[in-house]
Amino acid sequence: MSEKVLFAITAIFNTPDEIIKAAEKTAENGYKKFDVNTPYPIHGMPNAMKLGRSKLGFAALVFGLSGILAALLMTFWMSAIDYPIIIGGKPYFAFPKYVPIIFEVTVLAASIGTVVTMLFFFFKFPNNSHPLHDSDYMKKVSTEKYGIYIQADDVLFNAEEIKKFLNELGAAEVGEIYWDDDEVSTSPKILEPKFLGFLAVTAIIISGTTYFGLNKLMFMVPFNWMMEQDKALPQETSNIFADGFAMRMPVEGTISRGTIPYPYYGKPELAEKLMINPLDYSEENLALGKKKYDVFCSPCHGYFGEGDSKLRGQYPNPPSIHSEKVRLWSDGRIYHVIAEGQNVMPSYSTQMTREEKWATILYIRALQRALNAKESDL
Amino acid sequence: MQTVDYSQELAVIEKGPSLREIDEIISKPLETKPDKKYYLALSITVTMLMIGVVGLGLSFYYGTGLWGNNNPVGWGFPIVNFVFWVGIGHAGTLISAILFLFRQKWRTGIARFAEGMTIFAVMTAGIFPLIHVGRPWLAGYLFPYPNQHSLWVNFSSPLLWDVFAVSTYFTVSLIFWYVGLIPDFATLRDRTANKIKKITYSIFSLGWRHSNRHWQHYEMVYLILAGFATPLVLSVHTIVSFDFAISIIPGWHTTIFPPYFVAGAVFSGFTMVQNVLIFIRKIFNFEHIITLDTLEKMNKIILLTGSMVGYAYAMEFFIAWYSGVQPEQFAFINRAFGPYAWAYWIMVTCNVVFPQLFWIKKIRRTIPVMFAIAVLVNVGMWFERFVITVTSLSRDFLPSSWAYYTPTLTDFAILIGSFGLFFTLMLLFTKTLPVVSIAEVKAVLEDSQPSHKDH
Structure with missing residues (x-):
C-alpha cells in the first residue's frame, strides 16, 4: 500500500492536571472518538471524559446469580433426584450443608465471568494489532507521560483544527498515528500456514497426552497396583493347592447363612x-x-x-x-x-x-x- | 513529645522518585542477569525441593506406609502441612483485597508480592491432601463430573467443601494476580528491546493500551474482585477449620475454630510476607517502595492477629472447663501437660509471647529483631497445626486405641520439599515478573493525581 491511512492525532502532556483539563475540553468540544492514555488510572478522569458509570457491576450480578442458581440446582439434582442417598440421617436435600458449595461456586462464577466480560467483550482483547502499538506515543504514555488522541473517523474530525486545539491546551508534543499495512489488510489470517500448523500441533499434543494418560499410564507400575493384586480369584487355577483350583470347598457340613437344611432326602x-x-x-x-x-x-x-x-x-x-x-x-x-x-x-x-x-x-x-x-x- | 499531624496523609513511597525511575527500579531484576547470590539461593531451594521429590517418589512407589501416620493419628504431617501452607496464603488476599477495600495505600508496595505468595502457598498446600489420599492420580473423583458409575461426590463432607474452597481460592487469586499484572506487562512490553521478551509480554498484556476508557472498567473490576475475594479469603480457612470442627473428636468440636483459624492464617501469612520482603527490599533496592513504615504496619497486624490467636488459646481452655464435658477437659489438659506438652509450649511461646514485643515501637522498626520474631511465629504456627491435629487424634475417647505419633524421615523430606518448592517458585517469580505493581505504585506517588485546584 503506498498511501498510509491516518488513525488519529495525538498529544502528550506532562502533568495530570493538564491531561484532566485537556480531556474535559475535548469532551466539551463534542468529540466522541477520543481516548486518554495514562500509565496509571487518573482520579476524576471518567468524569472529565464524560464516560458513564462502568456497567461491569451488572455483569458481576448476572454471573453471581447464575452461579448461585447453578450450584443450587446441581446439589439438588445430584443428591435428591439423580442418586438419592441418605447421609447422616439428613433429608436428601439438606440446604445448610450445601451453603459452602453454593458460596464457592458463586464467587468462582462471578469472578471469572466479570473478568472475562471485561477483557473479551468490553475491551475486545486480545488485540495486539492496534495502530497505537509500537508507536513513540505508546512508549511515552506507558511510562511517564499523559496522552490524548482524537480518532480520524470522528464526525467532527479536522486535522488542522485539532492540532491547533491541542497546541492551545499546552501539549508538549502533537503527532500523528497511521495504520500499519497489515492492520488494514482484510485477507483472512485464519488460513495462514503458521496458524494452521499451530492448531495441528496443539491437537496432536492434547490428544496424544490424553491417550497416553488414560489408556497407557494408568496401566503402568505403580498406577496399576490396585488392579493387579497378589490374590486368587474364583475360577482361576492355582499352584498352591493339590487339585489346581483357586477356589476351596467349604468345610464339610457348612451351610450358608439363614439356610435350614431339608432333613428328608430319600424319605x-x-x-x-x-x-x-x-x-x-x-x-x-x-x-x-x-x-x-x-x-x-x-x-x-x-x-x-x-x-x-x-x-x-x-x-x-x-x-x-x-x-x-x-x-x-x-x-x-x-x-x-x-x-x-x-x-x-x-x-x-x-x-x-x-x-x-x-x-x-x-x-x-x-x-x-x-x-x-x-x-x-x- | 513528638506530635504527628494526622490530617496529612504520609507519603507511601519515600523520596518521591519520578515515574520513569519507578519503572527502572522495578523492572531492573527482570532486565539484568542474576548474580552469584541468586544462584546460590536457588541451588539451596532446589536442593530442598529435590529432597521432597525423593520423599514423594518413595511414597508413590512404596505407598503411604512410609509415613508416621498410624491408626488413631490418620492425619499426620500431610494435614498439618496442608493447613500451614493454606494459612500462609491468606496474607496475600488479605493485603490485596481487604486492605484495598479499606483504602490502605501502603499495601501497593507489597500487594503483588503477597498475592504471588498466596498462589505459590496454595499450590504447595494442594500437594498435601492429594498425596494424603494415597492415589493422587485419581484425584479427578473429587469433582462432581458425570461418570459411568452414575455416582456423585458427598456434598455433606467438609473435605469436599475444602476441594471447592481451595480450588476456588486458587483460581480467584490467580485471576486477581493476572488482572493486576496486565498493565505492567504492557509497560514492560514497551520498555524491552528483546524480541522474545517483547512477544511474550505482548501475549500476556493482551494488547493493553493504558486507555482511560479501559482504566475505568479496570478499576471497577478490581473493586468487584476485591469484594468477592474478601468473603472468599475468610471462607477458605473457615472451611479448612470445618474439617476439624464438624467431627466429634474432643479438642476439634468447637465453634471457635473458624475465626481462630482465620486469625491464625493471617498471622502466619503476614509473618511469612514480612520475612521474605525484608530480603527482597534489600536485594533489589526497593527500600523506598517497601518502606520501614510499611513493615511497621505489618508488624502491627502481626501483633493484632497474634493477640487474637492467644485469646483463642485461652478461650479453648475456658470453654473446655465451662462446658463440663469431660473428654473436652481431658483433651486440653492432655495438650498442655500430656505427651505433646513440648509442642504445645513451643506453640504458646512463639505465637503468644514473642509477638507481644511488637508493642514496643523500637522493636517494630528494627529489622533483625522483627525478622527473628516473625520466623519464630512461623515455627509456632506450624506447631499450632501439629498440636491441633496430632494431640486430639492420638488420645481420643477410647484409651485402648491411644498411640504416640512419630513422623518418619520421609515425612520430614516432604516437609522440607514443600519449603523448597515454595521458595524456588518465589525466587523464579522475582526474576520473571515485576514483584511490585508498577501502575499501582505510580498512582500513589506524590503529585501523581490531579490537584483539582481549578474545581
Missing part, C-alpha cells in the same frame, strides 16, 4: 407324614405362590398344571398335577418333590426359600380345586 414317607404347611390361604401367600409357580413350575407343568406347556413333546411329558395321585398327596409330599426333584425334575431347594415352596403348594392346591371343584364351591 418321601417321612415327609408325607411329618411335614405340615405352616402357611394359610391368604391373598398374599397365594400371590407369592402364583408368582413362584409361574416362574419355576409353569415352564413344564403349564400355567394351569395340566402338563400342557410348550415344552410338551420335547422331553418326557411332565405329569398333570390334577391326577388323583397328586391330589391325594399331603402338602409335605409335594414339598418333598420340590425339594428333592423326581424323575427328570431337578431339585428346587436352592432356587426357592421354604416359604416360597409352601406358598407355591398353596397355589397348586388352588389350581387343583379349580378343576375338581366341590359342590359347595358352586
Whole structure:
C-alpha cells in the first residue's frame, strides 16, 4: 500500500492536571472518538471524559446469580433426584450443608465471568494489532507521560483544527498515528500456514497426552497396583493347592447363612407324614405362590398344571398335577418333590426359600380345586 | 513529645522518585542477569525441593506406609502441612483485597508480592491432601463430573467443601494476580528491546493500551474482585477449620475454630510476607517502595492477629472447663501437660509471647529483631497445626486405641520439599515478573493525581 491511512492525532502532556483539563475540553468540544492514555488510572478522569458509570457491576450480578442458581440446582439434582442417598440421617436435600458449595461456586462464577466480560467483550482483547502499538506515543504514555488522541473517523474530525486545539491546551508534543499495512489488510489470517500448523500441533499434543494418560499410564507400575493384586480369584487355577483350583470347598457340613437344611432326602414317607404347611390361604401367600409357580413350575407343568406347556413333546411329558395321585398327596409330599426333584425334575431347594415352596403348594392346591371343584364351591 | 499531624496523609513511597525511575527500579531484576547470590539461593531451594521429590517418589512407589501416620493419628504431617501452607496464603488476599477495600495505600508496595505468595502457598498446600489420599492420580473423583458409575461426590463432607474452597481460592487469586499484572506487562512490553521478551509480554498484556476508557472498567473490576475475594479469603480457612470442627473428636468440636483459624492464617501469612520482603527490599533496592513504615504496619497486624490467636488459646481452655464435658477437659489438659506438652509450649511461646514485643515501637522498626520474631511465629504456627491435629487424634475417647505419633524421615523430606518448592517458585517469580505493581505504585506517588485546584 503506498498511501498510509491516518488513525488519529495525538498529544502528550506532562502533568495530570493538564491531561484532566485537556480531556474535559475535548469532551466539551463534542468529540466522541477520543481516548486518554495514562500509565496509571487518573482520579476524576471518567468524569472529565464524560464516560458513564462502568456497567461491569451488572455483569458481576448476572454471573453471581447464575452461579448461585447453578450450584443450587446441581446439589439438588445430584443428591435428591439423580442418586438419592441418605447421609447422616439428613433429608436428601439438606440446604445448610450445601451453603459452602453454593458460596464457592458463586464467587468462582462471578469472578471469572466479570473478568472475562471485561477483557473479551468490553475491551475486545486480545488485540495486539492496534495502530497505537509500537508507536513513540505508546512508549511515552506507558511510562511517564499523559496522552490524548482524537480518532480520524470522528464526525467532527479536522486535522488542522485539532492540532491547533491541542497546541492551545499546552501539549508538549502533537503527532500523528497511521495504520500499519497489515492492520488494514482484510485477507483472512485464519488460513495462514503458521496458524494452521499451530492448531495441528496443539491437537496432536492434547490428544496424544490424553491417550497416553488414560489408556497407557494408568496401566503402568505403580498406577496399576490396585488392579493387579497378589490374590486368587474364583475360577482361576492355582499352584498352591493339590487339585489346581483357586477356589476351596467349604468345610464339610457348612451351610450358608439363614439356610435350614431339608432333613428328608430319600424319605418321601417321612415327609408325607411329618411335614405340615405352616402357611394359610391368604391373598398374599397365594400371590407369592402364583408368582413362584409361574416362574419355576409353569415352564413344564403349564400355567394351569395340566402338563400342557410348550415344552410338551420335547422331553418326557411332565405329569398333570390334577391326577388323583397328586391330589391325594399331603402338602409335605409335594414339598418333598420340590425339594428333592423326581424323575427328570431337578431339585428346587436352592432356587426357592421354604416359604416360597409352601406358598407355591398353596397355589397348586388352588389350581387343583379349580378343576375338581366341590359342590359347595358352586 | 513528638506530635504527628494526622490530617496529612504520609507519603507511601519515600523520596518521591519520578515515574520513569519507578519503572527502572522495578523492572531492573527482570532486565539484568542474576548474580552469584541468586544462584546460590536457588541451588539451596532446589536442593530442598529435590529432597521432597525423593520423599514423594518413595511414597508413590512404596505407598503411604512410609509415613508416621498410624491408626488413631490418620492425619499426620500431610494435614498439618496442608493447613500451614493454606494459612500462609491468606496474607496475600488479605493485603490485596481487604486492605484495598479499606483504602490502605501502603499495601501497593507489597500487594503483588503477597498475592504471588498466596498462589505459590496454595499450590504447595494442594500437594498435601492429594498425596494424603494415597492415589493422587485419581484425584479427578473429587469433582462432581458425570461418570459411568452414575455416582456423585458427598456434598455433606467438609473435605469436599475444602476441594471447592481451595480450588476456588486458587483460581480467584490467580485471576486477581493476572488482572493486576496486565498493565505492567504492557509497560514492560514497551520498555524491552528483546524480541522474545517483547512477544511474550505482548501475549500476556493482551494488547493493553493504558486507555482511560479501559482504566475505568479496570478499576471497577478490581473493586468487584476485591469484594468477592474478601468473603472468599475468610471462607477458605473457615472451611479448612470445618474439617476439624464438624467431627466429634474432643479438642476439634468447637465453634471457635473458624475465626481462630482465620486469625491464625493471617498471622502466619503476614509473618511469612514480612520475612521474605525484608530480603527482597534489600536485594533489589526497593527500600523506598517497601518502606520501614510499611513493615511497621505489618508488624502491627502481626501483633493484632497474634493477640487474637492467644485469646483463642485461652478461650479453648475456658470453654473446655465451662462446658463440663469431660473428654473436652481431658483433651486440653492432655495438650498442655500430656505427651505433646513440648509442642504445645513451643506453640504458646512463639505465637503468644514473642509477638507481644511488637508493642514496643523500637522493636517494630528494627529489622533483625522483627525478622527473628516473625520466623519464630512461623515455627509456632506450624506447631499450632501439629498440636491441633496430632494431640486430639492420638488420645481420643477410647484409651485402648491411644498411640504416640512419630513422623518418619520421609515425612520430614516432604516437609522440607514443600519449603523448597515454595521458595524456588518465589525466587523464579522475582526474576520473571515485576514483584511490585508498577501502575499501582505510580498512582500513589506524590503529585501523581490531579490537584483539582481549578474545581
